[in-house]
Amino acid sequence: MRADGTGDAVDLATAIELSRDGDLIELDEGEHRFDACVELDWELVVAGAGRELTRVLGEVPEDWWVVLEEGRLWLKDLRLERVAGRDEIAAVDVLGCRAGLVRLERVALSGAVEIDDNGGAGLRVEGGEAVLRDVEVADCSFAGVVVQQGGRASYDGGSVRDCGLGCVVDEGASGFFERIRFDRIEQHAVVLLGKGSVEACGFGEIGGEEVVGLALEG
Numbered sequence: 375m376r377a378d379g380t381g382d383a384v385d386l387a388t389a390i391e392l393s394r395d396g397d398l399i400e401l402d403e404g405e406h407r408f409d410a411c412v413e414l415d416w417e418l419v420v421a422g423a424g425r426e427l428t429r430v431l432g433e434v435p436e437d438w439w440v441v442l443e444e445g446r447l448w449l450k451d452l453r454l455e456r457v458a459g460r461d462e463i464a465a466v467d468v469l470g471c472r473a474g475l476v477r478l479e480r481v482a483l484s485g486a487v488e489i490d491d492n493g494g495a496g497l498r499v500e501g502g503e504a505v506l507r508d509v510e511v512a513d514c515s516f517a518g519v520v521v522q523q524g525g526r527a528s529y530d531g532g533s534v535r536d537c538g539l540g541c542v543v544d545e546g547a548s549g550f551f552e553r554i555r556f557d558r559i560e561q562h563a564v565v566l567l568g569k570g571s572v573e574a575c576g577f578g579e580i581g582g583e584e585v586v587g588l589a590l591e592g
Contacts, residue, residue: 386420386430393418401452403427411436414445414474422452425480425510429453437467437493441474441502448477456485465493468514471502471525479507486514494538499525499547508532517565521547529554539565543572 383389386408389399395416403423409432422428430452432438438456441447456468468483469476476497488494494516497504501523509532511518518534521527522544529550534540535557543549545568556563566572 408432415442417446419448440470443473445474450479453482465489467495473501476504482510484513488516495520
């Protein structure tokens with residue numbers, strides 16, 4: 375699918391609506407608008423032409439991409455940039471995994487907004503599983519990655535910058551973090567809450583005068 379609306383579908387929203395279990399949606403380089411919220415309960419692959427070449431932009435009032443229990447989403451070689459609407463008051467995550475499976479390769483996520491302790495995560499894993507390889511997360515007001523409610527996340531390579539926190543692992547959840555650069559983080563690179571567990575925690579680099587690498591709370 376091309377950014378000018380030519381190809382097998384006129385836009386990404388239509389392509390997703392018409393997709394079936396196991397389909398592949400290929401996005402050409404350019405800017406693709408996606409101003410819809412998707413709740414995925416089937417298997418889907420969305421592939422771009424490169425993280426610096428394919429941009430998916432969306433102005434949405436709620437969580438943007440959500441993978442449900444039966445859902446399987448594989449994103450690669452693209453950027454998801456959630457943009458704020460006029461007079462915005464909504465709390466949103468860019469991508470949510472609710473008991474499903476998400477795999478991200480050479481992907482960038484940005485634009486999550488936290489309001490009243492809701493939303494604000496680039497990726498939120500709730501009871502599901504996420505695999506991140508060479509992923510960049512930026513400009514998310516709460517955290518780059520949040521793992522909770524028994525969820526699991528494996529994050530190897532990439533960066534988290536300009537976020538309130540780097541990665542958060544809540545009680546009952548687990549995370550694996552390796553070779554990640556943290557830059558311009560307001561508080562901590564990795565926060566472990568309650569009885570959450572971190573299998574490995576290797577930092578590529580931490581930038582910021584008062585940023586703690588691993589913080590244990592509760």
